Amino acid sequence: MSSEVMIEARDLVKRYDDVVALDKVSMEVRRGEVLGFLGPNGAGKSTTMRILTCFTSPTEGSAKINGHDVLEESLQAREAIGYLPESNPLYPDLLVLEYLQFVAEVRGLDKAETRKRLKTIVEETGLGDVYAKQIRTLSKGYRQRVGLAQALIHQPPILILDEPMSGLDPNQAVEIRDLIKDIGRERTVVLSTHNLAEVQVACDRVLIINKGKIVADDTPDGLRDRAGKTRYLVTVQGEAADKCESALKAIDGVERVRGLGAETGELRFELLPTGSDDLRPRIFKAAVDNDLTLLGLGREGQGLEQIFRDLTTSEEAAGASDSANADAAE
Amino acid sequence: MQKTLTIAKREFVAYFNGPAAYIVICLFLVLLGIFFWNPFFLINRASVRPMFDLMSVLLLPTCPAMTMGLLAEEKRTGTVEVLLTMPLKDTHVIGGKFLGAVGLLCVLLLLTLPYPMSVASLGNLDWGPVIAGYTALFLQGSAMLAIGVLASSWTENQLIAFFSAGMICFALFIVTRFLPFLPQQLASTVEWFSFDYHYASMLRGVIDSRDVIYFLSVIGFSLALAFRSLESRRWS
Structure with missing residues (x-):
């Protein structure tokens, strides 16, 4: 597997008026990696993802997607990304097929290619039963699939998924997780989530972010060892x-x-x-x-849950040794 | 350009996927029918001039209603995030939305054609002013749509978008009524900024390039502002 750097962020800072949402966040994600992005609500996960997908601009710092700067070469950077935003927004009035066709067209796929891709993507994401239905009539699980299909239709080398498993029932979550794992074999995937069990199963590497700062960057096993008695x-x-x-x-x-x-x-x-x-x-x-x-x-072993709590509830807790002394059983 | 058209097409299709377009068009045609045909036989003249005056007023609520959701709804539901992270320029998005709405305006205007046609069958209709009238309506309507796109870029709330666009259009429309109260110098300038002045001038049957340029400027200016407003999200 090549170890080409697909996502590279340097000292990203994002300020909203006087609130600092991101404080010098740097990260590197290599080809073929599935990176789990963890953090409490409001820690800066979505902001980071929005900067990487060129939806918003960093106040300071720079980011490169597949070698293209998000500010200077925004269009090329965006071409390399498939993005599923938080809460998976879709056009409720369109049919699934219409929506995917629209996305393919905007992504610049020609007619023949679109037809071919639509066929594979509908199969891959299991949308066969619903592709002629209006999106508003779909269940949450199917909507999530439509969102994923949208992100995948142009076969991007990089996938950025903001809480792809939130709000799904456990069965659906497992299905989507397996789908993401499948996808992640050939692509670079960054996904954010609250569900630590999902991270342990699906991710090669975990970034934990708290109050706009990265407080941990390790494999799930490595994290456990660090904190871990x-x-x-x-x-x-x-x-x-x-x-x-x-x-x-x-x-x-x-x-x-x-x-x-x-x-x-x-x-x-x-x-x-x-x-x-x-x-x-x-x-x-x-x-x-x-x-x-x-x-x-x-x-x-001490669960990731405990580690997560230790790292994100107090600032000093980044040093792992004290965390082991914390009460493990509530 | 291709991408602008893709967006325009999606907007156009979306209008007809929901009830909105049908309601707006039906209301427009019904109101036009009532207010035009009622006095028509009293006046007893094969003229469509009153029809064009009426349509220009009816566009006031119609155009903002057609544009209010274009960006506001995308912002409210979050689809704007999908749209703007695709390899599209903001100009593609604004232009596409605008053209989609212009497409709906064309449908609306085409559906009013039976009215002058029935007038023509009742008497001797001069088609010159009719063509000029439709051109004027199309230009004024497009200008109102551009203002609507701008208003829609300001907010997540469709109602706010509707009323702000409606108010701007209404101000540009009604301003000629206040000219007598303004000093002479100012009056002619203010008059030049009004829809009414250019619309009336075109209705006389002369398509003056100055009037065309006026409407195109309003469109260009509004869309440019909408573009700025959309872009400002990156830096907020």
């Missing part, structure tokens, strides 16, 4: 919480034990380890030695 969840039969707790605390490699509460005859604990060794055999052994009946033993 694992934790163990232990369920023990019995009533004697103190005894259990001291027994668990005595295990080599356990830093902290926290009771998570008791149900009839069951006690639940959370263990945080000091190192990265797997503690499960030791926990089991300790249970046997102390004559405790283990009902459950689980090991889980």
Whole structure:
């Protein structure tokens, strides 16, 4: 796979009057990469995407799309992009077919090519049943497909999707996600989302943006490692919480034990380890030695959700080490 | 140019996909019919002059109604973001929208042709002034549409677009009525800016290049301002 840089942004600043929406955002996206763009609402995701798609101009800084500057060579830059804006706006009065034909025409596809592309795109996005219907009559899932078809019709090397999965039911979201994954094999995709599970599945790299600044840029796994201590969840039969707790605390490699509460005859604990060794055999052994009946033993990594919250709720939290100490279980 | 026409075509088709165009055209024709034919037989003359006076007034609400959604609705629903991130210049967008509306105006004017035709069948109609009248109507209507496109570029609200365009057109239309109250020097200048003055001059059956240039200037000026207004989004 070539590693050509398809999107390059340098120190993008966007000010609306005295509100700073973007503060020196730089990024590089290479060919064949699927980049997940995460951040709370109002962090600057959409603004960044709007600058990259030439809808709005940066106050300072520059961006290049496929080698074309978004200000100097805006038309060429736009030709290389397929864009699905937030909330997927469409013309409700047009038929699906009319709309896609219109987009193809504006994109400069000739008649024969348009016909060919329409056929493939309708197949790819599964619009076969509805292409002769008015867009206003379509369900949200189908509208999303129409929006994607619109973005894909001219086979752009770069796709920019602003929250492509928001507002869909879980089944639809999975379908659209798989579609995007398929598309992403040959193209450069930038997608923004709130759904962290989607990022883990669909993206090669994650950018987290907060208050107009990029606070993390890593692979999903890398992010987890950075923030990441694992934790163990232990369920023990019995009533004697103190005894259990001291027994668990005595295990080599356990830093902290926290009771998570008791149900009839069951006690639940959370263990945080000091190192990265797997503690499960030791926990089991300790249970046997102390004559405790283990009902459950689980090991889980800290989720992206937690990392996301840590990185975006306080400014200093960008340093990952403190975040591990945050309460992992609410 | 090709892209401008693509947009114009989409706008034109969109008019007829919804009820808006049919309502506007029907209202126009019905009102024209009532107000024109009622006094027609009283006057008992095969003249269409009153018809053209009437149509120029009827265009006042009609043209802003045809243009109010062109940009305002795209901004409200967000489709403007799709449109303006395609490889199109802003001039393509403005020009296309304007031409789409002009297309609808042509349909409207063509549908009024049966009126002079029936007048011709009732008496001896002089077609010269009719042709001049339609030219004048077309030019004045186009100027109003250009103002409508401009008003539509200012807001996300169709009603606001409708009323601001209507008010500007009405001001340019009614201003001749206030001339007696203005000082002599100013009066002739103000008169030159009015729709009425140029329209009336063309209705006399003479197509004067000055009148044509006036309407074309209004169109050019309004569309240029609309272009600026659309472009300003980038820097806001």
